[in-house]
Structures are given as structure tokens and as C-alpha cells.
Amino acid sequence: MNPALRKEYLRALGITPWVLRAGKTSETAAAALPRVEESQARAVGASVVPSAPPRAPQAPPLEENLSWEQLRSRVAACTRCALSKTRTQTVFGVGDPNADWLVVGEAPGAEEDRRGEPFVGRAGQLLDSMLRAIGLARGQVYIANVLKCRPPGNRDPAPAECTECLPYLERQIALLKPKIMLAVGRIAAQNLLKTDSPLSKLRQQEYRFGAARVPLVVTYHPAYLLRTPTDKRKAWEDLKFAREVCARVDR
Ligand code: URA
DSSP: OOHHHHHHHHHHTTOOOOOOOTTOOHHHHHHTSOOOOHHHHHHHHHHHSOSOOOOOTTSOOOOTTOOHHHHHHHHHTOOSSTHHHHOSSOOOOEEOTTOSEEEEESOOOHHHHHHTSSSOSHHHHHHHHHHHHTTOOGGGSEEEESOSSOOGGGOOOOHHHHHHHHHHHHHHHHHHOOSEEEEESHHHHHHHHTOOOOHHHHTTOOEEETTTTEEEEEEOOHHHHHHOGGGHHHHHHHHHHHHHHHHHOOO
16 A cells, blocks of 8 residues: 555554664564464464354244345344344445455444444444555445344343344355454454453454354454544554454465
8 A cells, every 4th residue: 555545544543653763674563563373373263263152042043045135135124133123224234245354343333223334433434444554445345243233222232132143144254255354342252252351362363263264353343442542553453463364364
């Protein structure tokens, strides 16, 4: 990416671009970033990524091999949990169905519920800047949430709601076959990795998701970063780490 443009995006992210000290190359500067050894990452991935979550007995399993359009209409008609009674509409996901990157958030907020598209509020604008900082336009990635419906009052998703909704995301992943998944925020990370570890312990590591063992990296939620801008630098490290992980994947 053009260095001036990158500087502009980093400024939008609230990050002052690093200036290399005399005698340092960009490689040595990059080497100074915290990095997890590949073998360690593999071990963590193997032990953290769970087998499929148990399904609540009341909802029938999702039919197999649904196409994008079939899946979209199943989601639109979904009544698997009580969020169907309070939503304005479902928020399926948006982006390039051939994207290398899948960004997974928590659940639609008020604006997303109104517009039917994920990450369109203030947090979405910051997410767009974060992606642009690593050279990705919003339309080049696919963006979806763990939950397709808004929890009323923006409360945290209930575990049973995530269990009911996860098969939709799993089918999206199977159709998309992304090179990398970027889980933004604690709720997305904990639900995808089936862990209750805090986000600070989950970031900067490479996990593998599901049967296809899709590489997965965790970073902060943009809404959290709006409240805690001092952590934007750590998010920037996570994005660069995710970009490195993605570059190692050949598909
Ligand atoms: N926060 C999320 O996690 N997802 C959205 O779509 C919007 C805000």
C-alpha cells in the first residue's frame, strides 16, 4: 500500500506511525513485535479449539449443504430462539463470498438491526479503518456475527442463543472457505474457541477453527477500542499478526 495512504489510515486508527531509528531496518523493527512460535501456536490451537458444541434439543439441526441463498432465507425465517421476537430483521453478513478474510463480530447492534448489515455504526467505521490499515477494503472481506439477531438493549448474547445461531456461521464458513478468520471482541473469540479466557490471553496467537482448521486470530472489538483508544496499538499488532498468518496460508 502507498505509505502516505497507510499513514492516513493509521492516523484514523489513532496510531502514530512508527519512525525507524537510525540503523534499524523495517525487518528488525518487525522482529521486535511479540510473536508466538508456530509450534506453540499449533499446540494452543489443538488444545483450545473444541469439538462441535452440543445443540439445544428443541431446535432441529440445520439441513446440510445449503447454498448461500438457501442459507440466507433460513436465517431470515429463523425462530430458533426468542431474539426472533424482538429483532427488526436478521443480519446475515456482508462482503465478498470469495474473500480470504472472514471477520466475526458478536451480534448486531441497534443500527445493524435497523439496516440489516453488520458493523455499520460507529464501531463499523472503526472496523473499516482497521481493515484499511492492513490494505483491505470493506468489500474485499466478509463480515458476519456470531448472532444474526440483535439482543435487546445490547445485552451480551446468552450461551443458548449462540448455540442456536452458530450453525449458520459454520455454514457460512464452509461456503466461504476463508484463509483466515479474525474474531473481534471477547464474545466472538470465546464462543468460537469455546473458552472463557479473557481476550488479553487469547490475542497474538494462531488458533484453528472447525473441521477445516481455518486459521483464527483474535483482536479487540472496535466498540471497545472506541472506549479504550489506548489499546488501539495492541489491535494494530494483532492485525499485522493476522496478516502474517494469512500470508502463510496457501489455498
Ligand atoms: N458489533 C458487533 O459485534 N457486530 C455488529 O454487527 C455491530 C456491532
